[in-house]
Every structure is written in structure tokens, then in C-alpha cells.
Amino acid sequence: MVQLSRSMPWRVLPLIFMLAFPARALLAAPAELPGTAQAFLEKRCFDCHDEQTKKGNLDLTSLSTDFADRDAFARWVKVHDRLRDGEMPPKKKAQPTAPERETMLKTLSGVLSQADLQRQREQGRVPLRRLNRTEYENTIRDLFSMPGLPVKDMLPEDGRLDGFDKASASLAISSVQLRKYLEAADYVLDAAIAHQEKPMVWKEHFRRIGGLHCFSECTFPIKNGKPDMQMQKLMRPEGQPSLHLLVLQQVLKNIDSLGIITTARPSFEPEVENFSPFHSGFYRIKTSLWSFDYDKGETKAASRMQSFALTANGRLLAQLDAPSLTPKEHELVVWLNAGETLQLNPANLWNNFNTPYNYVGPGVAVDYVDVEGPLNESWPPASHRRLFGNLPLAELSFVKKYSTPPELYPRQPSDLRRKPGYRPDHTDGKEFQKYQPVWTAASSRPTQDAELLLKDFLPRAFRRPVPPEEVDVYVQIAREKLAAGEYFETAMRVAYRTALCSPDFLFLQEPPAVPSDKTSLDQYAQAARLSYFLWNSMPDEELTKLAETNRLGGELKKQVDRMLADPKSDRFVNDFLDQWLGLRDIDFTSPDVKLYPEFRLDLRDAMLAETRDFFREMLTEDLGVTNFIDSDFLMINQRLAEHYEVPGVEGYTIRRVPKPANSPRGGLLTQAAILKVTANGTTTSPVKRGAWVMDRLLGRPPQPQPPDVPAVDPDTRGLTTIREQLDKHRNSAVCASCHAKMDPPGFALESFDVIGAWRTKYRFVGEKVEYPDMRAGEDPEPGRFLGIGLKQWGYVMDGVRSGLPVDPSGTTPEGAAFHDVFEYKKLLLSDEEGLARNLVSRLILYATGAPVGFADRAQVDLILQQSRDSHFGLRTLVRQLVLNPTLFRRK
Secondary structure, three states: OOOOOOOOOHHHHHHHHHHOOOOOOOOOOOOOOOHHHHHHHHHHOOOOOOOOOOHHHOOOOOOOOOOOOHHHHHHHHHHHHHHHOOOOOOOOOOOOOHHHHHHHHHHHHHHHHHHHHHHHHHHOOOOOEEOOHHHHHHHHHHHHOOOOOOOHHHOOOOOOEOOEOOOHHHOOOOHHHHHHHHHHHHHHHHHHOOOOOOOOOEEEEEOOOEOOHHHOOOEEEEEOOEEOHHHHHHHOOOOOOOOOHHHHHHHHOOOOEEEEOOOOOOOOOOEOOOOOOOOOEEEEEEEEEEEEEEEOOOEEOOOOOEEEEEEEOOEEEEEEEEOEOOOEEEEEEEEEOOOOOEEEEEOOOOOOOOOOOOOEEEEEEEEEEEEEEOOOOOOOOHHHHHHHOOOOEEEOOOOOOOOOOOOOOOOOOHHHOOOOOOOHHHOOHHHHHOOOOOEEEOOOOHHHHHHHHHHHHHHHHHOOOOOHHHHHHHHHHHHHHHHOOOOHHHHHHHHHHHHHOOHHHHEEOOOOOEOOEOOEOOHHHHHHHHHHHHOOOOOOHHHHHHHHOOOOHHHHHHHHHHHHHOOOHHHHHHHHHHHHOOHHHOOOOOOOOOOOOOOOHHHHHHHHHHHHHHHHHHHHHOOEHHHHOOOOEEEEOHHHHHHHOOOOOOOOOOEEEEOOOOOOOOOOOOOHHHHHHOEOOOOEOHHHHHHHHHHHHOOOOOOOOOOOOOOOOOOOOOOOOHHHHHHHHHOOHHHHHHHHHHHHHHHHHHHEOOOOOEOOEEEEEOOOOOOOOOOOOOOOOOEOOEOHHHHHOOOOOOOEEEEEEOOOOEEOOOOOEEOOHHHHHHHHHOOHHHHHHHHHHHHHHHHHOOOOOHHHHHHHHHHHHHHHHHOOEHHHHHHHHHHOOOOOOEO
16 A cells, blocks of 8 residues: 655655555455365355356355455455355255254355455555545635635535445545645635634625515505505505615605515516625624415415525525414524525525415515624634634735735635626725735734644644644745745745645545554544544544543543534534435435325425434434334424424424324335435435435345346326336245345335325326226325315415325235235334444444454444344444444554
């Protein structure tokens, strides 16, 4: 493996990065299978897996036992597992006796474990691993105390292994990626460094939402709680253009609230008075909101509580409740990035083209919006002080000619730049300079200050102590620039930029604690592994102090509990679920707007919140893994309660509620987010959902689809069901074995549609169809969001029909029959330890950057044994993983 010298010049880093990930091979020496194992293979396996037959493309007579060959090693592991699970020999063949099978498994397990252990002794479990995009962004945010800075989208996508982008084997690096790191470093330093003597603080009071004035056919003024239709006529007489903006602003001063009877359409943006901050930072936002039912000029009590989505360039900041007729004041502090547009969007209203004169339906009202910020306890901000300490700011002088003036104005990713021509005095750096003096960090002894600043910065950035000779490499970079006549700030930027693109920052360096044991981890490496597991970021001061005093090992359990209680652990919850359950793909398809008009962004947001808060509840209360399959509680809000037809839940806040009797909900399996990511925009597929259950929950991923087998295209006309179409595959010898495993869980979940709503019949768009057996053809089933339910929301279904009935029954490969998802859940609950084993394996890959190897299986068994009394409680599993000295505290 290429060794990365700590004093290596940064200019050679591209070559080093490209050499850092050579193709690795197992280092185990060739082995011979014992005679008993060879005899077992000849008796039980060679008749199907010899050179002539090669069933499953496997020839055991010639399969190499040189375990340095990764492919050969993996195939022998597969042989072991299929024999262990009773899948081989096939049921129709003569079966080995129990002692024969046990002896063969013990023999094969021994040689495979020995080979894997030898590799780990030579290389460790985890090869050198770089930070993935999420870890890089969080590390930058914590290093510079800028918790909302967007960085990861500037970097290329990371590779994945088993759905995870934390595996070292999938985190390659290229010259293109290094160039992106250089660009990101410049962007970060631009955002972190202050160039003003004091902060520019915005403090404004908005009486209306900007962007809506030209759509007054969908808005109206409210005075004393009632629509002011006289004012509405002044704002926009029917059939006439709206008033000039300046006149309109004067009119709006005389109203209390602005009523809205439509949701956002692509034709306008509900912006907060075009507010767009010039400086990134925390902003305090206050607003007052309420809802009503509208009837041609009269406001009545709302039939349901409405809500607003507060967003910045589409990034959800909060969902705000708007109670019926009684204004509710909201105050929150959020991070806004320079150039983002603040928006307040009615979350639940439908597109409406009626005017306030004849509209009947729900509406919302905004009393005001106050914005103040950025909020800084002191100046310069913390990000600047992380780079320049307490050095004073001095006004920049252009009298002396410098070769390269400092970078004065923030460069921003293209998606954050303001609209061309908008407020040029605050958008264009050169224009801004005409009106504002520019300040920069000043030093009366630049050489000495450069050394002091780098001595402070580098240990935090590299997450370990940095020896003087290594600091001197970066100090020399700054000195060279100072000697060339550069500004102090410019010289330091070059040194900081080099550090942010160095292997010590971009990679998780894991030096051994004991020189004689290359696989041991020192205390700083253990602290980093723990922080990147539970926070997806660098260690904080407490972890660093424990590592410095060699006390971390004795306080691991305490630290796990402390870190899980910290808000930063939301990074772990969100990111782990995004990867394990595939939630990052929730927007990969969009439900058909005609078939599923009830799907809105607020429902999508609630779906994600449900799954994340459910996992958090299990983590906090240390609930057992069977809750992932079925639970006696739900984590829902009003929007999901309506979707699931659960009464008595109001407001957008997710809360724990008892699962109603006879509800199919409870657990992960029937949550709307899971059901959406395993469907497409128009139809569901038992194959896709079944494969997801087998892989993500049970840890038994099915084989990939053969390239010569066509996919099943669902019948969108509603004439045949997906089950009827799948029969062709299930009856094929090539496909039958895999479909026997995948289809049953998929069939059980057919009771849920594309967006996770309960159904007994399929939907389709078209004319009413008369089936020969009269199984379908009527209008859609009545439900909260169908028929009358949607009309109450101001929407009418158009051309949507109910099709054939859903059949959620099936039979597992073991021969257990079930009639519906209720019975299928009970079958899954019988294998509690199997569920826990799969979860632990996923956590190990996420926490360490390497999947569970064959030699690691004994440690997985140990973790399960230590967690059995808690019924494999989620928090207990996390604790025992961190406390495991072999898996977590060694390389």
C-alpha cells in the first residue's frame, strides 16, 4: 500500500491519490480442502456442479482453493452459506445426515476463517478510506462553525456497496475529484472569512408574501378577520390588470392579513417579499398564520387545520401549523445561505383558478413575516476566528500594489446564485465595492502569526496531534507567499487550502496504537471512528480530550449515550436510513398526478419524518428489532393520520400514538416512505418490493435478474393484475427459484398503493370497463382522499376508476401460507435473531467502512449474545458494536 508521508508536498497529491487504492488481493496462501470435505463434495455436489453440468454456472471440481483469489473466496463462502441454510443440496436430492452437514460446515468454516483472519492481520479489516460527500460537508460545517453551508453537491457522487456510500472499497478518488476538492476549499474559505468591520444585519417586517401581488385572483385582503372585497376590487378590478406595485404596497398597508386560496404553481413563487440574504448565517423568522374555509367572500371555521412549508430554494426549513380562524405565531431560528430565496408556501391547497368572488373551499392567511439576521454573538464570526483567531480587521488599502489581492466576494454554487439583474448592489462584488469598504485580517508580525494560527488549525482539521515538522510544511507555504508580497490573508488562504485538500483531511487516517500490532487503533483514530459513526463528522472537544488523556476506551458507553442525545446524531439517523432503507431515492419517481392527486410535497415530507422519528423512538427507548416488522405504536402527524385513516391527530408535529385496532400499520414494512421507494409512479411491483424486503430487512438479497429475461410491464389499462403477469415468470424454470423467495413479501404488500395508501382494488385512468366476471369497473373506492374527501379539499377526481381486486395472499419458500400482510408480518416476527443479525451487519458496514467478513461472523454472534436480554434493542446493539474491541476498535 502506498504510504502517505505527512510532509509530502501538496503538488504531488494527485499522483498519490490515484495510487492510494491499488487493486487489493487476499494475502492468504493457497489452501487444500481436507479429505472429508472433498469426499462430501464428491458425494453430494459434483453430480450437479461438475465440468459437464455446471448448474448455476458453478463447477466445484475446478473451483480454486487459492483464497488469495477474491472471486474464488466469495464463491466458497456462498457454498458454505447455501449448505448452512439448507438450500443445497436441493430438496429433491438425497440430503446429507445432520452429522455430515455439520462436519462439512465446520471444516469449510475453519479454512475460510483462517484465510480471512490472515488477510485482516496483514491489512486490517478496513482499507484506507476517504470521507464521503456527506462526511466531508459535515466536517467542514463543524470545523468552521457554519452548520448550514452547502458543500456536498459540489463534489461527484460517491460509489456504493450494498447500498452504502461509506465502504472504503467504493470510495475511489480521481484527478477530477481532486479538482472539485480544490474548488470546494475556495468556496468554503470565501464563506468563512469576514470582509466587513461589522456585520450587516437585516431586520424587516413584511405584511404580505411577495410574488403573489400579480396573482391577486388567488389572493385577497383581510381586515378584522373578514375578506375585504372592496379592497380586493381596488387591488385588481375583475378583468383588469393589477395595480402598479408601488400603489399596491400602499393599499396593503391598510389590511391585517393576506388570504390565499391556491397552492404554489410553477408560474409564481410565494417568496417572502423577495428576501434573499447577502450573508450566510442564522436568521430569526417570526410569522403569524391561520386557516379557514372560504365561501364566496365569507370565511368560516376550517374543516381541517392547514399548514405552511417554510423553504429556502426548495430546502425545507420547517412546517408551520395554521389553526382554524385563530392566528398562531411562530418564531424559529434557521440557517440561510447567501443567495437563497425564502418562501412560505401553503402546503395542502390545490391548484385553483377561481377568483375570490366565486371560490368555495379551504384557504390560509398570513398576518406578517419578520426576518432578522444574520445573528452573530460577536464579530468577526466564529468561522473567521477559526482561521485568524483574534487578529484585528483592518480596512483594505489599494495604495500599495499587490500581485494578488484577497478573494473578497463569495463564490457560490450555481444553484445558489441570485437571479441575474436582481438587486445588483448586493449581488455583484464589483458593484458592492462601490458602496462598502472592505476589511481584511491584519497582522503586524505575519510570519509568527502564520505559525501560531496553523498550529491551532491543523490538529482540528487533521483530527490528531500534528508534530512541529509537519506544521512547518504549511507555514513555509504561507511564508513563500508573504515573501512574494501577498496580503497576509491571501498567504494564509493558500496554506489553509492546501490543508483542506491534503490526505490528512480527506482521509480517515487510522495509525496503530501499538507499533507491533498494525491493526490496533490509537485513541484519536477510535475517537474519529466513533464520531463519524454517530455524527458523520469530526470529533468534538470532549472526544478529543478523552483521546489526548488516553481515557476514551473506559468511557465509550457513556460517550455513545451522550452523542446519541446530541442533535448532531440526527445526521446518523437520517443518513443511515437513507442508505439502509433507500430513502434517498424517495424522489426518484413521481406519482402520476391523475392517478394519485392526493400526493403532495407535504405528504412526502411527512413520510420521511415518520420513518426517521420511528427509528429515533426505537433508539431512545431501546426497542427490540421486531418493532421494525410490527409495532403497537405509530409515529405520525395530521397529514399521515389522514393518509392512514387514523382519527384524532391534528397538527404537523410527528408524535407517538397507539396503533388502532385492526390497523395494517406499525413497523417499517407498511410505512408510506418504504412503500413509495419500492414502487414507481403509476404501479406497484411485488418483485421490487419483495426483493427490497429480502435484501434490506432479512439480509438475503436475491440474485440479479438474468439479462435475457424481459421485465414485467404492468397493465395500466386495468385488464390484468401484476400477479397474473408474474405467473409467466414463476412458471419458468429459470425464474421460479428466485421468484419463490421474492414474490411472497411483494404479494403481501400489494394491499398498499404507490404512495402507501391502503387499497383493496387497483386504480387506473380511463373509461369504465365491464369485466366478464364483473370483478371491477365501478368508480374508485370511497376514502378520505377519494370522492367526497377530495372535493372537500377543493379537488375532484377525473377519470380515475377502480380496477381488479388486490390479492395479497401467498406462500413462503418454506411452505407457510398467508392471506394478507397481517399474517405475513407474523411469519417474519418468528425470526427475531435473523432480523437483528441483518441490522448489526448493516451497522458494522456503516460504522467501520467495511462489510462483515467471514472471520467477523463470530463477533457478530457475540454482539447478538450480549444484546439478547434486551430483545436486541436498537440502542443496545449500537452500544455493543462500539464496545466490541475486534470490530470497532481495530483497523
